[in-house]
Amino acid sequence: MIAAIGVVVPAHDEELVIGDCLRALKAAVGTDREAVVCVVADRCTDGTVRIVRETMPGATVVEVREAATLGELRDLGARTVLDLLAGHDPEEIWLLGTDADTQVAPDWVRRQLAHADAGADAVTGLVDLQPATHLTDVLRARYARVVADGIRPLSHDHVHGANFGVRGSAFLAVGGYRPIATGEDRDLWFRLLEAGFRGVQPLDLTVRTSARVVGRARGGLADLLADLIAPGYRDVS
Structure with a gap:
């Protein structure tokens, strides 16, 4: 049974969106279990930290001054959360991850915890796109096709750091996030599965993230959308 949750949000100059995220x-996070939120502020030069403290005064802010990979940032946030919840057995801690340009649904935590309480060690859901002026019907259809390619009758094949949950003990057992610049979410996911932990990829667990085409992390969703919107992109039926 999960007794405590921690949410990690890496953020690099996200003053325009972090308020909505929080x-x-x-x-x-309205739950009867102990909960903490940790924002890892990556070399922020704008008002990100100020907005975090105004929007969610109880959040822990870790300010990173030196260049770090996204894997290092997520790992730092997760280990900070585990330290904050040190009174609990890591087996009973659920580590949640999302992104600063993402908005989770009101039932996001509840749905994650339902899978955790049913025995899952890791959960990753789907990502939908927030409205944007450049998000044309064509671009949305192309993105929908990418998503559909990974949908199975009762599950899916997608792994998103913006919609991720992992049991604290499982996270520690495989060594957490590796210090890699991109794909840190998929890397952790497959190491968990290879170690014998149970992963669940439900179809009914969705967050909405920015449709921006210039992102903070190389190889992320923004790069995918930039490829889909590029003049030379060819639809493949």
Whole structure:
């Protein structure tokens, strides 16, 4: 039974979106279990940290001054959460991850915990796109096709750091996130599976993330959308 949860949000100059992210998290974290939120501020030069403290005064802010990979940032946040929840057995801690440009649903935490309490060691859901002026019907259809390619009758094959949950003990057992610049979420996911932990990829667990085409992390969703919107992109039926 999960007794405590921790949410990690890496953020690099996200003053325009982090407020919406945290307001959505506040609505979702309403639980009877102990909960902490950790924002890892990656070399922020704008008002990100100020907005975090105004929007969610109880959040822990870890300010990183030196260049670090996204894997290192997520790992730092997760280990900070585990330290904050040190009174609990890691087996009973659920580590949640999302992104600063993402808004989770009000039932996001509840749905994650339902899978955890049923025996899952890791959970990753789907990502939908927030409205944007450049998000044309064509681009949305192309993205939908990419998503559909990974959908199975009762599950899916997608792994997103913006919609991720892992049991604290499982996270520690495989060594956490590796210090890699991109694909840190998939890397952790497959190491968990290879170690024998149970992963669940439900179809009913969705977050909404920015449709921006210039992202903070190389190889992420923004790069995918940039490829899909490129003039030379060819649809393959």
